[in-house]
Each structure stands twice: as C-alpha cells, then as structure tokens.
Amino acid sequence: MSAPHLRQVLAAAAVGAGLTLRDGPAGAITAAEARATAAEWGLRGADDAADPDGVVVVLVDGLGLCQLQERRGHAPTLRAWLADAASAPGGGSAHTCVPSTTAAALTTLGTGALPGATGMVGYCVLNPRLGRDLPADTTPDATQNLCLITWEGRAPDPRRWQDVPTIFERISSPPDAAADQTPPAVTIGPARFAGSGLTEAALRGAHHLGADRMEDRPGLAADALRRGVPLVYLYVGELDHAGHRHGWRSKHWLEQLERLDAAMAELLRRVPAGTRVLLTADHGMVDTDPAHRIDLTEYPELARDVVAVAGEPRFSQLYVPHSDPEAAAAVAARWREVLGERVLWVGTRAQAAARIGPIGARADSVLGDVLVAMADNWVVVDPRVHSAGAIAMPGVHGSLTDAEMTVPLLAARA
Template identity: 40%
Template sequence: MPIILPSESPAARSVVGVADDVFAALRGESAALPRAESVVLVLIDGLGAISLRAHAGHARGLTAGMAKKDVVQSVFPSTTAAALTSILTGAWPGQHGLVGYRVLDPAQGVLVNQLTGWESEGLDPATWQAAPTIFERARAEGRPAFAVGVAAYAASGFTRATLRGADFVAAQTPAERVEVAYELAERHPGSVVYCYLPEADKAGHRYGLDSVQWVSALEEIDAALSRRVPPGVGVLVTSDHGMVDVPAHRQIVLEAEHLEGVRHFGGEPRMLHVYLDPDVDTSAAADRWTRDLDGRADVGTRDEVIASGLFGPEVSDAAASRIGDLLVVARGNGAVYDGTAHDQRSRGMIGQHGGLTPEERQVPLLRFGAFAR
C-alpha cells in the first residue's frame, strides 16, 4: 500500500523556490518581492510555522507581521540534509540526491550520515551533491556570496556540499551571526548572504518544543532578528523543517521478524529507509510491513514513492539508488526504531522530524527590511 500523501493546495509554495525568489528580487524581476540591493537569507533550523504561531508570545518580532500566506512547504523527507540542501540549491531531493538523514552509498554498500559522515565514508561533496548552490549562481553573476554560521561547521563535508561558492564567516551567538550577515550585505551591494541559526533545532531535539530551553532559544533568535536592517537590504527568514514531540508511549520498536531480510535501516525514526537483501520480494515485504504497522505508519516501495512525486518531479538515477527499497513514515507523533544498539541511543530524542505532518512540513517564510510589506 503506497504512502498516504498529505493534502496540500495545488498553489502551495515550496522551500525549493526560495532560491529563485532571492535572485529575482536582486534583479528587480520578482512579482512577489520588491527589488533589494542585497539579500540576507536567514535559516532557523527546526522552526515550523505551527510551533512558531503557537509560541507567538515568545517571538513577537518574528510574528508581528506574519500573515497566513507567509508559509511554505518543506520537502520530503522533512529533515535537514534534504531540506537545507533544497533551499540552498533550488533543487528537489530527487535532483540533488540528499534523500535522507542516513542513506545507502551503493558503491560502498554502507550507510552514510548525510550531516556528519562525509569524511569518514570518503564522500566527495562536489559529486555526491552535484546541484549548483545559490552561492555558485551568485558568483556566476558576479555577485559576492557569504555564509555566516557556527565555526565548528566551517569545513565539514556537508558545508562543502551545500555552501560551495560562499565565503564562510563564523560568529558565535545568533545576535552576532545576524549582525555580521547584515553588515556583509550592507558593505557588498548585490550580494547573497546566508545566515544559519541552529539553536532552536538543538533545543527541540533534546528537550522538546514546549520546554524552557526551546522557548529560550526562540526568544534569543527573535531578539537577534529584531535589530535594524540596513537600508536596501532584503531579509527572508525561513526554516528547513518543523518538529513534533515524540512521547515514550509513541515509540514503536520493531520486532525481530522485521529484521529478517533487511540489510540496513537508514533515514531516521520518523522516516525510515529500509534496504532489503537482494533475494527478498519487495512487494511481499511491503505488504507484511503495512499489515504489521497498520494505523501507526505508512509503508511504500521505492517505485511507489518516486512515482508519487514526494522526492520531486524528477529523480536522478544517483538519487534513486540511495532510496530504501521500502520507506516507512510514522503517523501522528510516533517514531519507528529498529531496535539496534545505535538506534536505541537515539530514543532519548524528544523533538523529531522527517515525516509528512503539517507540523513538520509547514515552515515560515517571513519578510523584513526592503522586503517588508
């Protein structure tokens, strides 16, 4: 049984289109945004539109002018590796190839963590993620390009795959990162400046969306973005995905029979890639998983999910080879664990994402500075 697709308006905008919005505004060719001398694209990792509105009292600056239409849809799976790459390339996961958190490298037959496993598994950022970045596009047009982020991420494989073409500038706090981004945009007319704020995502994973720690992170980010935007600079604030809190009683641990015939479990607990042994009948396995997880998760084969368009209108051969034989998407606020030692270590994570709920896929797209209404 194929995965149940979310009901979305045909007119729903996607984070995939944000890159084109940036360049159209710089050229004065956008029907939606005023022309800007420079653009700052702020990415608040893990901030869903629904959770932002629910905590509006702690984010008065972000939500003051937020309209109902200031929302875009994240991609599938709704996880950082896939969604952040889509924002920074303007390409769907089926095109750029980062189709999950942990995916199979078919050449080596090993799972690769798409955020932290590039060096250990020998992935080449220039070929594993081959889509041009917004920074490479900017340089091709003769525009300065900068990425402002956390120093620890400066030289990572994921950074080299998604921030190619940008001059990386490190700053410690959200306020310092925003300040540096605004200064760069003001000093370099025509520039594209990216500013990454991971604090809410980290707090949500560890403590949950209603925790004191998550609210504190949101307040810190809101304060950072409340500073004055330099004249002529347009600011877009968005996110890669939202989250849901997964309580202990919604954790589904697979039984031993589910491990039979499985080579690898990839993805993450909200959206598993299941890689089967070569001699396993995929259709029969899908039927069995569907029966066993009835009401708790949706199950689809690789071909079914690709045909549904969830990975985008086109899926390259390279991307398809990284997708699981089966995909298992948890419903509601559940999560599916494979029961291995590695998987058990992640069961303490409260805020999670990767699935198809509105809480995970609806993210804000807010306008400030020269873009303000």
Template identity: 40%
Template sequence: MTPLAGPVYPAADQVTLPRYHHGSLCDVLPAIGARLGLGGADPLGLPAGDRWVLVLVDGLGQLQLADHADHAPYLASLLRGEGNHPPVDGFTSGLPSTTVTSLTSLGTGLVPGRHGIIGYSARHPRTGAFLNMLTWEGEDDPVSLQPHPTRLQAFADAGIAVGMVAPARFEGSGLTRVALDGPRFHPIHDERDEDGRVAAILDAATAGPRSVVYAYERELDHTGHARGVDSGEWRHQLRRIDAMLERVREELPDDVRMVITGDHGMVDIPEEHRLVVEDVAALQGDVELVAGEGRFRQLYTAPGCADAVADRWRRELGPYALVRSRAEAIAEGWYGEVDPEVLPRYGDVVVAMLADWAVMTRTLPGELALVGMHGSLTAAEMYVPLVVD
C-alpha cells in the same frame, strides 16, 4: 499558548506533500535570483530588491510558531502579514523533512530527487555501507555524490557579493560543500555572541550594491531534540531568536530585504509511541539496512523482498504510518523529479510515521535519547514559515 490569528492551520497530523516549484525550500534562491536579474521565474512573488539576507532557523516549523506566537511577537507579526510583505502561504520543506535534505534543496534550488541528499542517513550508493549525510564520516568526497553547483555559487559568479554567517565549525564541512558552496564564509566562533553575529550579517549584507547573505541559527533544533517542543527551554530559545531577528531587521539598511524560513517542524514523541525494530519480529525479516530518521525510515531489503517487507510493515504499523515502495513514493511526488543516479539511494521501502509515533533502531543509539523528532510528511513537520521584511 495563544494561537496565531489569521490563516486557518491544518491539524498537525494531516498528511502534507511538498509543494515543489510552487512554494518549497527549493524555490527560495531561484526567486531571489530572478529579483536580482539573473533570469528565471519567481514562484514565490518576492518583492523587488538588490540586497538580501536569508535566515534559516533550524527546527522552526510554521505550526509550532503559530502555537507559540506569544513567545515570538516579531515573527508572529510577519506571519499575520504586518511586515513590509505578506508571508508565503502553504510553504513547505521537501521530503524527508530533515536538515540535510532541506539545506541542499535551499542551496541548490533542486528537489531532493535531483540533488540526491536524501536524508540524515542512507545506503552508500557505491559501497552499500551506512552513510551519515550530516557528518559524512567515511566519505572523503561528498561532492561526488552531489555534483550540482549551488545557486550561491551562481550568484557569486555573476558578480554578486555572497556571504554565509554560520558557526565556524561548518566552514568547509561536507554538508556546506554539497549544499551551500560559494559564499565568503563569516565564521561565528561563539554562538552566544549576538553582537558579533549581527555585525557579521550587516557586514556581509552591505558588501556590494547587489548582495545575498545566508545566515544559519541552530539552537532551536538542538533544544527541540533534547527537550522537546513542549518545553520551557524550547520557548526560551524561540524568544531569544525572535528578539535577535528583530534586532537584525532594525539594524539593516532599509533597502535590504530579510527573508526568514525554517528547514522543518518537529513532533514530540512519547516513550510509549516508539517502536524498536529489534523488538518487533515482523519488522526485521529481509531488511538488510535501516537508515533515515525515526519519523521517516529508509529500508533496504534483500533482493526480491521489497513487496513482502512493505506488506509486513503495513500490517504491523497500521494507521500509524504510510508505508510505500520506492516506486510508489516517487509516483506520489514525495521527492519531486528523480534522476536515474539518485533512484537507488532511496530505500526499497520507505516508512513515513504519522501522529506522534516513531520507529527506532538500536543500530542508531543516539536517536534513542531524542524527544523532538522530524522527517515525515505531517503538517507539523512539513510546513515552515517564509516571511519577508
């Protein structure tokens, strides 16, 4: 593929820490709010505007977009600075670089250590059981674990017309409630209905003199998980999404600003680089629960055993992972400021996989079929585009 001309991008496996408060997903809605006159600072340098469309393309990493620029001419042109506003350089997701954490940071304007949605799965802070923070199975009150109001709700309370355009199944879901509560929901019943989706975005964007629309596209991520980023199917989805976004821009009124971003990048993991916890004796002892993602494991250990577990995992994984205690990860800024009630949700030991390696577990069999994965702090996963047109 033809690399994107312009900025020099880092090696995909370079360690990249989140740029909280300086250029990460938690800064987007505060920046838009500042432009809408709601106070606060704009750390992103967005242009003036009273009507905004914010599109999040699940799985759209900046390095993958740069590598496949010829399949996304519209987005690539915006990354080159050919749109109405220059892109935000060095923009990152939070950590872990995964959907539930990213969407909650986007929607609340908070770092992960404050909103507490710390990854795909974790230990339930009340019951100690395994908790899936994407589906919220077994938890009837997700908002009790993320009680902070969303920025979208604050916009609505200020009299701004706020809309959300997303698949119908997400209306009222646990993740929507904790991350994106507040907008008028515009359900997409058939995700193949591009005309309907574009019309819904236009309708929501023109609902008032001041408006904010959040629109969500998920097929790139699903295809990357199933087929990999290095697949014809993934490139097909990128071409489709690029053309749809260009169409949205063309049909929106000129005074509407369109912001496009992603929630994480993705890395294809070869079979020979997948370690299975149950097959490696050194990875098992004193670990009571394995959660998180294959690229970013949260390990909950027996009392008093965290240091020993961390030492064994470091020896076993060597240069293929960064293994940190909870305190070490916090001190290095992985999660931003961490509230006391969120602190015990993080693993006693956290394991960020490097290069194209992953740690799998048979307790989560659905993950074993994934090709593309994300969650860690490599540049390929952490950098996401933020472009304005």
C-alpha cells in the same frame, strides 16, 4: 498558483537582490522560475527589475509554522511578521521537501532541486561505496550507513556525489557591479560549518563568515551588506538543538525562540535601510515519548527481510536482500498491515518519486527499497543502528505531517 516551496527561496532571493542566475541541470529551479517567484513575492518590480537593496535569507533549523504559531506570544518580532504575511503569497507558509529533515532540506534550499535529484534523501543513507547487493544474512548495522550531515567514515567526496550546482555557484554579480565588490553572496553560521560535508554538498560557492553565537550573526550580516554583498544567508540552529534534546514544547526551546526573536529585531535595526529579510525553515518538529517508540528488534514480522536500516526514526529507509522488488513489495505490505494507523505512508523505491521528486542516479544508488513515513508522533528505532541518544530523543522530524512539512515564509523590510 502553487503554494510556495523551500526550493524557491534562495533562488528568488538571489535574483531579487540583482544577481544573475544561470540555468542549472534538469530538476533544478530555472532562472525564469526564480524571476517569476521573486516578482510574485515582491522581490522584483512589475517591470521585472530587481530592487537594488540587499536580501538576507534566514534559515531557522527546526522552526515549523505550527510551532511558531503556537508560541508566537513569546516572539513579538516574528508575530508582527506573521501578521504582515497573512495577505502575502502562501499566507506566511511554505512547504519543505520529503523527507522533512536537514540534510535533504538544506540541499533543496541550496540547489533549488528536490532530494530525488540531489541524492540527499535523509539524515543517513546506505553508503554508496557499499552497494545495494546485500545478501539475505546481512544484519542491520550503523557502519552500513553514510551520514549526510557529517560525511564521516568511508564517504565519497560530497562535491562530486552531490553534483547539482548550488544557487551560489549559479549566480554572478550584476553587470554594473564595482570591480572591487566583495563576493556576491556570503553565508553566516557556526565557524565549524566552513568546508563541512553538508556545506560542500548543499551550500558551496559562497564565502562563509563564522559566528558561533546567534547574537553575533546580525552584525556580520549588516557588515556584509554595507560592504556591498547583495545576498546573505544566515543560519540559526539553536532551536533544532534544543528541540532534539528537550522537545519543542520545553522551556529550553522557548528560550531559543526568544533569542531568535531578539536577533531578528536586531537584524532589522542594523542592516541598511531597504534591506529585505526572508525567514524560513528546513522543517518543523513533533515531540515523541517511549510509548510511541517501536523497537524494530522486538517485531520479527517487521524485521524479516530487512538487511539495512537508514533514514531517521520518523522516515525509515529499509533495504531488502539484493534490492529485490518482490521482497520490497512484501516488506512494504507487512509494515502497512502491522503498523496500521501508526504510519502515514509506506512505499517502495519504485513509488518514491511522487514524494521526493524524480529519482536520479545518486538517489537511486542509496534510497531505501521501502520507505516508511510515521503518523502522529510515532517513531521506529533499531538499537543496532541508532545510538542510545538518538533513540531517546524527544524532538523528532522527517515525516509528512503538517507540523513537520509546513514551515514559515516571512518577509520584512528594514
């Protein structure tokens, strides 16, 4: 039995809520896999019958299992869920995708497909409108990149570029659903998310209910369930924001964890009896500092033959002139030699499938020629590409450590 993965969560929740899931393209979770997962997780009965009660999937941005376990004394509700999960599949944990970053992970959750299939392979990538044939005299610059969170600038249509159907696009109401039933699924989060680039790429197909305050979201979820919506996706981003700005060990992060815990207690109190709640996260986080910051412009041997830099400081994507495989292999070898134990893995685009899943056309058009996953709490920054705020950010993620890759998978029932 394989360990639970983030790509299974939304699909399993959908079929567990009694919704029909159509099969998607190659690389996406199948309906049969979703049903098997739902049964394994107790969302369907032994006879493969869906439980008629609704399901709420709570996605807490930036809440790694390691962080939750270390700070569980401040979260009595989640601490109880952790204890209950000890005997469940995965023991209350799941793996996120590579890289362990929001754009990649939310799309993996939303589509049931890995980043190699969706093309959502990092915080930012080389803009597909630019092409890969960059000459040797090109200097890395922020304008080369497409941010897969904001989709600002010369961006392609996110629906067309990320064309793997979402789980929301693949579901339909049960055959006996009332004709006047509200949509089979809703998403809940900040109002600005409606129609955003990342929403269109990762989570399109569900009606969005805007709630800028975390405390307002449980009520919206309860109201939707009482109206007959079987599946609710509820997003919490406050911990991730606090971690990026102050570090996850800060009092600011802890305050947001306490708010989350209170919100989850309120959610269970307000939803209809029998409602199942699945709580997970897109990634964890590590805290870094200036002593563990490598400035690419100060290392000529690392900067040589690098004509563009994307990804994130914990999972850099490097582009070489004309995407030449020999140049990429040479750059990868230099980075391994120079960085030594400060890196967990350095690979070329040809080696990336083992990490991000089989690589489709979208990923192949933008993925770095060299990928660099940092160890411990090291980061690589480039002031020509990264803003001063991004460089100084204490809380970071994207790499392959347990603190970033292992996320909670907790279940509760009202």
